[in-house]
Amino acid sequence: MVNLIDNEVLQAFATYATIVVLKMLMMAPMTAYFRITRKAFANPEDAGVHGKTPEDKKKMIKTDPDVERVRRCHQNDLENIVPFVLIGLLYALTGPDLSTALLHFRVFAGSRVIHTVAYVFILPQPSRGLSWLVGMITTLSMAYRILNTVLLL
Amino acid sequence: MVNLIDNEVLQAFATYATIVVLKMLMMAPMTAYFRITRKAFANPEDAGVHGKTPEDKKKMIKTDPDVERVRRCHQNDLENIVPFVLIGLLYALTGPDLSTALLHFRVFAGSRVIHTVAYVFILPQPSRGLSWLVGMITTLSMAYRILNTVLLL
Amino acid sequence: MVNLIDNEVLQAFATYATIVVLKMLMMAPMTAYFRITRKAFANPEDAGVHGKTPEDKKKMIKTDPDVERVRRCHQNDLENIVPFVLIGLLYALTGPDLSTALLHFRVFAGSRVIHTVAYVFILPQPSRGLSWLVGMITTLSMAYRILNTVLLL
Numbered sequence: 001m002v003n004l005i006d007n008e009v010l011q012a013f014a015t016y017a018t019i020v021v022l023k024m025l026m027m028a029p030m031t032a033y034f035r036i037t038r039k040a041f042a043n044p045e046d047a048g049v050h051g052k053t054p055e056d057k058k059k060m061i062k063t064d065p066d067v068e069r070v071r072r073c074h075q076n077d078l079e080n081i082v083p084f085v086l087i088g089l090l091y092a093l094t095g096p097d098l099s100t101a102l103l104h105f106r107v108f109a110g111s112r113v114i115h116t117v118a119y120v121f122i123l124p125q126p127s128r129g130l131s132w133l134v135g136m137i138t139t140l141s142m143a144y145r146i147l148n149t150v151l152l153l
Numbered sequence: 154m155v156n157l158i159d160n161e162v163l164q165a166f167a168t169y170a171t172i173v174v175l176k177m178l179m180m181a182p183m184t185a186y187f188r189i190t191r192k193a194f195a196n197p198e199d200a201g202v203h204g205k206t207p208e209d210k211k212k213m214i215k216t217d218p219d220v221e222r223v224r225r226c227h228q229n230d231l232e233n234i235v236p237f238v239l240i241g242l243l244y245a246l247t248g249p250d251l252s253t254a255l256l257h258f259r260v261f262a263g264s265r266v267i268h269t270v271a272y273v274f275i276l277p278q279p280s281r282g283l284s285w286l287v288g289m290i291t292t293l294s295m296a297y298r299i300l301n302t303v304l305l306l
Numbered sequence: 307m308v309n310l311i312d313n314e315v316l317q318a319f320a321t322y323a324t325i326v327v328l329k330m331l332m333m334a335p336m337t338a339y340f341r342i343t344r345k346a347f348a349n350p351e352d353a354g355v356h357g358k359t360p361e362d363k364k365k366m367i368k369t370d371p372d373v374e375r376v377r378r379c380h381q382n383d384l385e386n387i388v389p390f391v392l393i394g395l396l397y398a399l400t401g402p403d404l405s406t407a408l409l410h411f412r413v414f415a416g417s418r419v420i421h422t423v424a425y426v427f428i429l430p431q432p433s434r435g436l437s438w439l440v441g442m443i444t445t446l447s448m449a450y451r452i453l454n455t456v457l458l459l
Contacts, residue, residue: 011305014243018299021236025289028232042225045278072348078231078384079334083327085239086391090320125355136331146324152317164458167396171452174389178442181385195378202431231384238392 009101013092016105017085020112024081027074030120031067040064073119077112080132084108084139091142094149104138111135162254166245169258170238173265177234180227183273184220193217226272230265233285237261237292244295247302257291264288315407319398322411323391326418330387333380336426337373346370379425383418386438390414390445397448400455410444417441 034040039060041047047060088108092101111134118128187193192213194200200213241261245254264287271281340346345366347353353366394414398407417440424434 008305010246011303014246014299014303015305017243018240018296021239022293022296024232025236025292028285028289043222043275045275045281049278069349074232078235079330079380082235082239082384082388083331086327086388087324089242089395090323093316093320122349122351125351128351132334136334139331140328143324143328146320150317150320152314152321161458163399164456167399167452167456168458170396171393171449174392175446175449177385178389178445181438181442196375196428198428198431198434227385231388235388235392242395 008098009092009096012098012102012105013088016109017088020081020084020109023109023112023116024074024077027070027077027116031070031074034064034067034070038064038066040067069122070120073116076115076119076132080135080139081112084135087139087142087146090146090150094146096145104142108135108138111138161251162245162249165251165255165258166241169262170241173234173237173262176262176265176269177227177230180223180230180269184223184227187217187220187223191217191219193220222275223273226269229268229272229285233288233292234265237288240292240295240299243299247299249298257295261288261291264291314404315398315402318404318408318411319394322415323394326387326390326415329415329418329422330380330383333376333383333422337376337380340370340373340376344370344372346373375428376426379422382421382425382438386441386445387418390441390448393445393448393452396452396456400452402451410448414441414444417444 035042035046036050039050040062041050041060044057044061047057051057051060088105091104111131115128115131115135117123118131188195188199189203192203193215194203194213197210197214200210204210204213241258244257264284268281268284268288270276271284341348341352342356345356346368347356347366350363350367353363357363357366394411397410417437421434421437421441423429424437
């Protein structure tokens, strides 16, 4: 059995990629929590579990500001964390220094935790905007190294 | 030419990753089918193809419950299948037993097919919820093995 | 330090994967541009930066057709570019000819640039539909080769 994770940059990448993907996955139970506590569902069959009378259920098919906020945060994770993992894997394969790679991975992971806290707890701007920007710059920096190292058009 | 898919766990991963991504891609034509049959479009230029008079076209810019249901199913795929493939690749690189890896991949693929059927055909809950949960647990189990094997913070 | 990008197909893949992911990432600043110029925000704390009186801010929490169009384009990228990168990596690992691989990568990248232009500048259909279809066929062709080469169920 071949074990491809035999170098430290790939180990660091696997660690941080897993952490940020887990953070993203946690948005789903958070959405469920807000849907249940706010009684705001998208599907009639979900409202059915929590409402008793048909009128009750119908009222629960609605949007709620808190639910929509968590969903926007989840969407932002999809738009930023997935590109980080895709670009980060290729970046790790270009053979960067471990310390440089760790810097990128740590800054990105930190920026996304701050982004989620700023989004869900409605911290005043520009906290959310800046945390997004820091994550974006990290991904762009890795993309730059990939194109600089392996460009084959 | 290097061929990196020279071990069976990676071959199994490539097979199941491709299958679940293809399942996800099929949501786009399904959305198109419902948009056309329900005459419910998001873009005026799309309605223009199916409506004749300007009034016809304007009426077709609307949301439809069936279209929105398929779109939510597609979104749920993005939120769960993409993480599975990202985590699954790193998991495959940690060198698990083939039988354990196959168990993870098969359970996940099965859970997502059931999830789509439960969503689109509106099966009563908790069928959709449980199929989602089974897929989530599979991904979490692989993430646990990655962190347990390669943790480098 | 192992450098896994030591073959040309992987170099070509890394190049085009990075290019299309960068294209996708650019949709976020484009959305921000339209949100600011159209004064149409999703979060009260964002409107607060651009509005002065509480009434001003409240009016800015709205949807705008141009903002929604860019967001749909971004969503379409997530639904198509992410699968391309996931499938493309596995495809590159099956050891295809460089010229065949380059053909796939170039056609996909071109189709997505045309798709974005057609979406944002509202070109008449079927320009957007066809560019989407060409990208989809490219991904399906790579998926076919993966299953044909490594199928292990």
